[in-house]
Amino acid sequence: MRAGVFWPIAVAVGVVFVVVSRLYLTNEYFYFAGYVVLEYIVLSTAWNILGGYTGYTNFGTGAFFALGAYSSAVLHKLPALLHTTIQVPLPAMILVGGIVSGIVGLGTGYLSLRLRGVFFAIATLALSIVAQTLIVNWDFVGGSRGIYIIRPTLAPLGGGYIQYLFTLMTGLAVLSVGIARSIERSRLGLGFAAIRDDEMAAEASGVPTLRLKLISTTLSGALMGMAGAPLPYYVTYLDPASSFNLAYAVNSVAMPVIGGMTSWIGPVIGAILLGTIQQLATVTISSALNLLIVGALLILFVIIAPNGIVGLVQSWRRRREAG
Amino acid sequence: MTDALLEVRGLGKRFGGFVALEGIDLSIARGERLGLIGPNGSGKSTLVNCLCGTLHNETGTVVFDGKPIDGMIAHERTRLGLARSFQLPKPFHSMNLVDNIRIPLLYTVNARSGHHLSDAAIGERCMELLSDVGLADKARRRPRDLTQVEMRSLELARAVATQPTLLFADEAMAGLSHSEIEEILAVLLRLNEQGITIVLIEHIMSAVMSFSTRLAVLVAGHKIADGPPQEAIRNPEVERAYLGE
Amino acid sequence: MIIQSGLLLNAIIAGILLGGFYAAVSVGVTISFGMLDIANISQPAFILLGAYAAYITNLYLGADPILTGIVMLPIFFVLGMAVYRLYYYAFERRGDQAIQGLAFFFGLLFVGEVSLVLVFGVDYRFVAASYIGPSIHLGIVELPLRMVLPCAFSLIMVALLQLYLSRSFIGRAILAVSQDGLALQLMAASPTKIKQIAFGISIATCAVAGSFLIIIQPVEPSIGRDYIGRIFAICVLGGMTSMPGMLVAAMLLGVVESITATFYGPSWAPAVSFGFLLVTLAVRPAGLMGR
Numbered sequence: 001m002r003a004g005v006f007w008p009i010a011v012a013v014g015v016v017f018v019v020v021s022r023l024y025l026t027n028e029y030f031y032f033a034g035y036v037v038l039e040y041i042v043l044s045t046a047w048n049i050l051g052g053y054t055g056y057t058n059f060g061t062g063a064f065f066a067l068g069a070y071s072s073a074v075l076h077k078l079p080a081l082l083h084t085t086i087q088v089p090l091p092a093m094i095l096v097g098g099i100v101s102g103i104v105g106l107g108t109g110y111l112s113l114r115l116r117g118v119f120f121a122i123a124t125l126a127l128s129i130v131a132q133t134l135i136v137n138w139d140f141v142g143g144s145r146g147i148y149i150i151r152p153t154l155a156p157l158g159g160g161y162i163q164y165l166f167t168l169m170t171g172l173a174v175l176s177v178g179i180a181r182s183i184e185r186s187r188l189g190l191g192f193a194a195i196r197d198d199e200m201a202a203e204a205s206g207v208p209t210l211r212l213k214l215i216s217t218t219l220s221g222a223l224m225g226m227a228g229a230p231l232p233y234y235v236t237y238l239d240p241a242s243s244f245n246l247a248y249a250v251n252s253v254a255m256p257v258i259g260g261m262t263s264w265i266g267p268v269i270g271a272i273l274l275g276t277i278q279q280l281a282t283v284t285i286s287s288a289l290n291l292l293i294v295g296a297l298l299i300l301f302v303i304i305a306p307n308g309i310v311g312l313v314q315s316w317r318r319r320r321e322a323g
Numbered sequence: 324m325t326d327a328l329l330e331v332r333g334l335g336k337r338f339g340g341f342v343a344l345e346g347i348d349l350s351i352a353r354g355e356r357l358g359l360i361g362p363n364g365s366g367k368s369t370l371v372n373c374l375c376g377t378l379h380n381e382t383g384t385v386v387f388d389g390k391p392i393d394g395m396i397a398h399e400r401t402r403l404g405l406a407r408s409f410q411l412p413k414p415f416h417s418m419n420l421v422d423n424i425r426i427p428l429l430y431t432v433n434a435r436s437g438h439h440l441s442d443a444a445i446g447e448r449c450m451e452l453l454s455d456v457g458l459a460d461k462a463r464r465r466p467r468d469l470t471q472v473e474m475r476s477l478e479l480a481r482a483v484a485t486q487p488t489l490l491f492a493d494e495a496m497a498g499l500s501h502s503e504i505e506e507i508l509a510v511l512l513r514l515n516e517q518g519i520t521i522v523l524i525e526h527i528m529s530a531v532m533s534f535s536t537r538l539a540v541l542v543a544g545h546k547i548a549d550g551p552p553q554e555a556i557r558n559p560e561v562e563r564a565y566l567g568e
Numbered sequence: 569m570i571i572q573s574g575l576l577l578n579a580i581i582a583g584i585l586l587g588g589f590y591a592a593v594s595v596g597v598t599i600s601f602g603m604l605d606i607a608n609i610s611q612p613a614f615i616l617l618g619a620y621a622a623y624i625t626n627l628y629l630g631a632d633p634i635l636t637g638i639v640m641l642p643i644f645f646v647l648g649m650a651v652y653r654l655y656y657y658a659f660e661r662r663g664d665q666a667i668q669g670l671a672f673f674f675g676l677l678f679v680g681e682v683s684l685v686l687v688f689g690v691d692y693r694f695v696a697a698s699y700i701g702p703s704i705h706l707g708i709v710e711l712p713l714r715m716v717l718p719c720a721f722s723l724i725m726v727a728l729l730q731l732y733l734s735r736s737f738i739g740r741a742i743l744a745v746s747q748d749g750l751a752l753q754l755m756a757a758s759p760t761k762i763k764q765i766a767f768g769i770s771i772a773t774c775a776v777a778g779s780f781l782i783i784i785q786p787v788e789p790s791i792g793r794d795y796i797g798r799i800f801a802i803c804v805l806g807g808m809t810s811m812p813g814m815l816v817a818a819m820l821l822g823v824v825e826s827i828t829a830t831f832y833g834p835s836w837a838p839a840v841s842f843g844f845l846l847v848t849l850a851v852r853p854a855g856l857m858g859r
């Protein structure tokens with residue numbers, strides 16, 4: 001597929017998806033579940049830009065995601081503080097969420113200066129806990145008690161508010177996948193791959209590794225923040241325990257690993273597969289058990305199929321060509 | 324001040340309490356072929372790492388082509404024209420050979436002002452460079468399909484792709500057969516004739532002696548000899564370092 | 569003022585006792601990460617396993633937790649060797665990217681935590697023993713026995729390990745393999761076997777550390793996450809391979825956490841250890857004692 005053709009196709013798919021859903025699917029549950037799967041498409045694609053493409057493992061997805069959510073919470077409360085009735089529109093909140101988490105991503109990028117692989121991963125986990133502790137102690141956004149967000153009754157674009165959130169998240173999914181694919185085929189993507197394969201050799205070959213790593217962490221963080229921004233309106237009750245939930249961290253690692261880290265399609269496959277399984281499992285079996293399944297699948301795939309489903313398909317194809 | 328290509332004054336590097344290099348003065352003239360030898364652990368690779376910016380030297384100054392480069396990070400030095408091949412080949416494993424060569428072309432050659440190769444030109448240049456080291460037929464393969472020797476050649480090709488003025492060839496010949504050594508030497512000689520100054524860091528004495536126009540000897544972090552190969556070799560300190568007391 | 573300084577003094581003492589316990593918790597990672605270069609972030613899961621094991625025996629057999637910990641040592645040792653076998657087969661042998669290894673342990677941590685939730689639920693569990701409750705009073709200083717005993721036993725355990733590593737053949741082989749696998753092969757010992765034993769030891773410490781944990785505080789499955797930061801902060805700050813360094817770092821962290829909790833509230837405690845870790849990594853990756 002030529003580069004120029006992808007974006008229009010992706011956007012078209014997104015639009016068709018939304019339109020068809022809204023015309024034919026009236027079951028509210030579909031929108032609630034679908035939102036989560038789309039959210040995971042964004043999160044795992046974002047994770048994979050730093051993880052699969054650049055080779056830096058991030059365990060702190062929860063932090064970037066939650067900071068996006070909490071920046072929306074702040075913006076939600078801001079009008080009351082300023083004694084106006086003008087509400088901040090959600091798309092603007094998404095942008096702000098992206099900027100906030102993008103800046104944190106930039107800071108995280110500087111961490112990578114000093115820390116090789118493993119230490120970087122642990123540091124991201126540390127960052128996540130520190131961010132969570134800060135939020136827990138911040139009363140303006142409710143601290144550990146959490147905050148209640150009331151969904152507006154009127155949704156732009158007609159239909160219910162949940163359909164609106166669903167549409168926005170579809171847009172974000174298209175955006176993130178489009179960005180990932182553009183990177184993959186570009187000079188930037190090649191630079192990321194060089195860093196992943198051998199950072200020292202990349203630097204010696206003229207690749208400005210710090211600059212590229214900063215781009216990677218900022219972009220990854222920003223996308224995660226954007227994915228988190230609509231969360232308060234989705235859950236209507238926002239609290240640190242659930243928004244920083246380690247489930248986000250595990251899923252955003254498991255989905256690209258299981259789907260395949262070398263291509264934009266891997267995280268998408270992983271997100272749809274695992275996301276759907278989990279949504280079904282939460283309804284039928286306990287939610288704790290479904291996290292167990294994710295963890296077990298992660299371990300399994302990492303051991304026997306380290307290149308994920310995409311990798312399995314590729315080697316199957318290669319064997320077919322050879323045989 | 325001479326118009327030496329690389330001027331090193333008083334360079335020193337420590338690792339905690341261990342002194343890897345001390346008081347290194349070195350002057351590399353344009354177009355020369357300098358051989359850098361010394362026993363294992365004498366600091367040769369450390370010196371290369373410091374000069375190329377991979378490691379940071381605590382003391383000393385380095386001037387390249389009239390420009391002080393202390394504090395410059397590795398990729399900046401590469402873009403100035405300082406290239407190196409690694410002692411243990413460090414190829415980009417997930418890419419084929421063409422893309423391995425594409426990286427320095429995209430990020431060094433195209434990053435310099437003026438020079439801007441089109442995608443097509445880059446593709447051609449990759450094949451040219453691979454042919455020069457005899458890897459053209461494996462262009463679409465991955466590094467894991469290469470033999471040790473071929474990986475060394477890839478290493479060199481990648482360094483040459485940056486269009487350097489000064490090239491550090493760090494032990495490119497260890498473990499090679501006699502004819503393979505001759506091949507690599509021929510490549511290096513050709514590069515030198517094209518105007519690239521070469522520093523050959525090597526253990527294989529026959530190669531170093533036949534190739535170098537000048538020899539520098541490093542022992543335990545100090546430079547103990549520097550001059551025409553035949554003279555430097557006969558320096559009593561050098562003999563002692565290699566043969567023991 | 570006297571009340572303040574009394575509070576401070578007790579906070580410091582409590583911190584030191586806590587630090588002793590933290591040493592037991594971190595000594596395993598000093599071996600697996602510091603010496604074997606295996607980033608076992610699932611260590612807290614094994615510690616919790618040890619804690620719950622002590623809980624069960626205490627509940628149904630009335631057994632002393634520390635005794636349980638000691639009895640569980642061989643079981644956890646074998647478990648550790650099994651995990652290493654799997655790790656070696658899957659990753660070290662292939663020389664894969666670091667991501668896969670990290671993802672493996674991350675998955676293990678998660679599976680461990682969630683399994684405990686499924687079996688025991690999210691309620692806090694605790695043990696009953698004669699030394700939980702009473703304290704020794706020395707003037708204004710209060711020494712809760714439930715902190716003193718774990719601290720004392722921790723120090724004994726760390727000392728024993730240090731002795732083992734520096735005196736026994738296998739112990740010295742472990743130190744050797746952490747520095748130079750090739751030298752070890754020349755000693756006609758298999759590096760893999762040695763690493764397997766070392767990793768087994770690192771997990772075995774979790775049996776005992778877990779029993780200390782449930783003596784000091786009630787446990788529930790998710791508290792393992794707080795310990796990841798503490799463990800790695802202590803390991804890095806302690807210089808990775810140095811036992812004495814690790815001990816000092818553990819005490820330091822314990823004291824800082826204790827003072828923060830006393831004067832600013834316990835909700836800041838997790839941030840302290842992780843903040844510690846970030847600062848250490850940023851400023852002095854070689855740790856207090858250097859490497």
